[in-house]
Amino acid sequence: MITIRSLQKRFQGNDALRGVDLDIPQGKVTAFLGPNGAGKTTTIKCAMNLIDRDSGEVSVMETDARELGPKQWQRIGYVSENRLMPEWMTVPKLLDYVRPMYGEFWDRDFEKKLLAGFELPLKTKLRSLSRGQKMKAALLTALAYRPQLIVLDEPFTGLDPLVRDEFLTGLLELTETEGWTVWISSHDIEEVERFADRVAILNSGRVDLQEDVETLQARFRAIELWFDDTATLPGNLPETWINAQANGRTIRFIDTHHDEARFSGMLVSIFPGHQRYEARRMTLREIFVALARNYRTQPY
Incomplete structure (x- = not known):
């Protein structure tokens, strides 16, 4: 149209x-x-x-x-x-x-x-x-x-x-x-x-x-990782993982192209010390807020 x-x-x-x-x-x-x-x-x-x-x-x-x-x-x-x-x-x-x-x-x-x-x-x-x-x-x-x-x-x-x-x-x-x-x-x-x-x-x-x-909702996931000790963010996160934050013994980020078959292996490689994780589907509002937050960190 x-x-x-x-x-x-x-x-x-x-x-x-x-x-x-x-x-x-x-x-x-x-x-x-x-x-x-x-x-x-x-x-x-x-x-x-x-x-x-x-x-x-x-x-x-x-x-x-x-x-x-x-x-x-x-x-x-x-x-x-x-x-x-x-x-x-x-x-x-x-x-x-x-x-x-x-x-x-x-x-x-x-x-x-x-x-x-x-x-x-x-x-x-x-x-x-x-x-x-x-x-x-x-x-x-x-x-x-x-x-x-x-x-x-x-x-x-x-x-x-x-x-x-x-x-x-x-x-x-x-x-x-x-x-x-x-x-x-x-x-x-x-x-x-x-x-x-x-x-x-x-x-x-x-x-x-x-x-x-x-x-859109099929490929976005809110990820939360749990660790035994204080968690720190590595410097080699994939570009499709946005808004990563470490807080105590947890790390949260948004996976914008989630592939369950490959995801577990990537976590083991990037976060070898994590104990467990949760990948949650997101509402359209949550996806928009995540993208809007990421836009603030990007140049025009």
Whole structure:
């Protein structure tokens, strides 16, 4: 659905994006993660042609992002945390306003289903709605025409836990039944992990990795070693072992390419004095935190 190659963007002489390569495959939910300031929103805005890029190529639904027009936008649903709304309108007036823009694609029955599910007030102007209700209204206007591609930039920001859970549960159900392609940027990694198929992690203006969540979690392990005496870190650790720390009689590190068949032999070679070890599967949040911690020690 989206292909990005060598995307670069500068603001006031500073590199925001330094050669982003990214693929958003059709029919999957891709979580877009990264530390604050990594360039996630800038990447999304370039893909949605909200800001121009300095160089690189961006294709959205087989169209150059700078050429996106009504034909493409009728198949794209976009919601951001800072989306401007006509706050003098009520939700029904908002729907009346946007409905004609999508012509035959707008599904009135689907609109009614979403409106009932989101439990939005019908007589209150948008300016008086809570942040969560405004986000639901924005999502409603982005989904009622059954888009092929949904782009969400920090949709959970400022939502209380109950509203966030309702928002995510509804989106999860719709994504599964509709087979939508979803690209979602979010700091709420635990929430995203519930339904993401793929993950792309941005660091310092470049994509560090992009792969299926299943394969990512299959290769990451949190390792803990126990020793009889005080443990010390050797200087010959493999590059795929990151964030190594010695604490008393234990050593902990993250194995980013775990191979159980080879791992025991490597431990005996590198840590001949260890007594036992544990290799634990990691959540997506734990993997992200481990990588973010490792990024701090790496040069740009």
